[in-house]
Amino acid sequence: MHISTTLFDAGALPREGGTWTKGTAPAKRQGVSVALEGLTKSFGARTVLHDVKLELNAGEFVAVVGRSGCGKSTLLRAIAGLETAEQGSIAIGGGVGKIAASVRIMFQEARLLPWKSVLDNVAIGMPRSLNAAAATLATVGLADRADDWPAELSGGQRQRVALARALLHEPELLLLDEPLGALDALTRIEMQQLIESLWQARGFTAVLVTHDVQEAIALADRVVLIEDGRITLDLKVDLPRPRARGSVAFASLEQRLLGHILNHPPAPAIAAAA
Ligand SMILES: Nc1ncnc2c1ncn2[C@@H]1O[C@H](COP(=O)(O)OP(=O)(O)OP(=O)(O)O)[C@@H](O)[C@H]1O
Numbered sequence: 001m002h003i004s005t006t007l008f009d010a011g012a013l014p015r016e017g018g019t020w021t022k023g024t025a026p027a028k029r030q031g032v033s034v035a036l037e038g039l040t041k042s043f044g045a046r047t048v049l050h051d052v053k054l055e056l057n058a059g060e061f062v063a064v065v066g067r068s069g070c071g072k073s074t075l076l077r078a079i080a081g082l083e084t085a086e087q088g089s090i091a092i093g094g095g096v097g098k099i100a101a102s103v104r105i106m107f108q109e110a111r112l113l114p115w116k117s118v119l120d121n122v123a124i125g126m127p128r129s130l131n132a133a134a135a136t137l138a139t140v141g142l143a144d145r146a147d148d149w150p151a152e153l154s155g156g157q158r159q160r161v162a163l164a165r166a167l168l169h170e171p172e173l174l175l176l177d178e179p180l181g182a183l184d185a186l187t188r189i190e191m192q193q194l195i196e197s198l199w200q201a202r203g204f205t206a207v208l209v210t211h212d213v214q215e216a217i218a219l220a221d222r223v224v225l226i227e228d229g230r231i232t233l234d235l236k237v238d239l240p241r242p243r244a245r246g247s248v249a250f251a252s253l254e255q256r257l258l259g260h261i262l263n264h265p266p267a268p269a270i271a272a273a274a
Contacts, residue, residue, distance in 0.1 A: 034090070051087075061196075064208065105175040142161065156190070167202070
């Protein structure tokens with residue numbers, strides 16, 4: 001299988017060289033298209049992704065939902081190049097086999113280095129970009145916490161730092177693996193609004209894995225449902241932004257999606273594994 005991407009794993013040095021630009025004011029840039037074709041991934045005898053085909057348009061926000069253990073994170077990790085699929089192809093920002101895009105991934109845990117200041121955590125991998133790191137920290141609302149240690153921050157603030165660290169690399173594709181899952185309800189909604197506004201301002205393509213159907217509808221242009229390693233629904237969210245969570249249209253879409261998930265019980269093998 002082929003992956004055409006340059007990956008920056010959150011909290012780590014770039015694995016394959018970089019494509020960022022220096023400066024304090026990132027120019028708005030388009031996201032990249034992503035095309036998965038025939039993606040199949042197994043762990044031992046267990047196949048967790050079956051012949052997955054998925055196309056994302058440049059700048060699109062796609063949410064991936066589904067029951068625990070259905071393969072959401074594996075799909076995201078495969079796009080990031082953190083898992084190798086035995087069959088299929090992943091093309092990011094151009095032809096298969098070509099390094100063409102900057103990709104960042106955010107996890108449920110912020111994965112900050114406790115012995116580095118907040119600012120130095122944002123600037124990991126880009127130590128000569130402290131001015132840009134400070135400016136990015138300001139865009140996530142933490143300008144006054146630059147000199148603090150990660151341990152002095154709340155969980156939501158740590159995720160803001162992780163977001164700033166990802167944004168400093170001006171990603172064209174941002175992969176979000178349940179990054180708000182550990183936050184309280186109010187902080188979670190504030191973070192959703194922050195992610196949405198940054199996505200609108202910067203234009204990157206976003207893929208969000210989430211258990212939260214409401215979060216998916218609040219943020220995504222499309223919601224993709226995975227069941228037993230297969231995409232079984234690809235639902236366009238045709239609601240104006242910002243999404244009005246209390247509206248009839250929002251609630252009816254939420255009910256429709258939940259109904260779809262609940263009416264499709266997991267296969268016994270997956271149920272046992274989850
Ligand atoms: N490294 C691994 N080794 C073996 N099996 C794995 C590995 N990673 C994932 N799996 C299995 O693959 C299946 C899909 O896991 P995955 O983490 O993608 O599910 P998920 O939909 O993200 O679940 P959750 O919502 O609970 O995070 C599960 O059965 C899991 O046990």
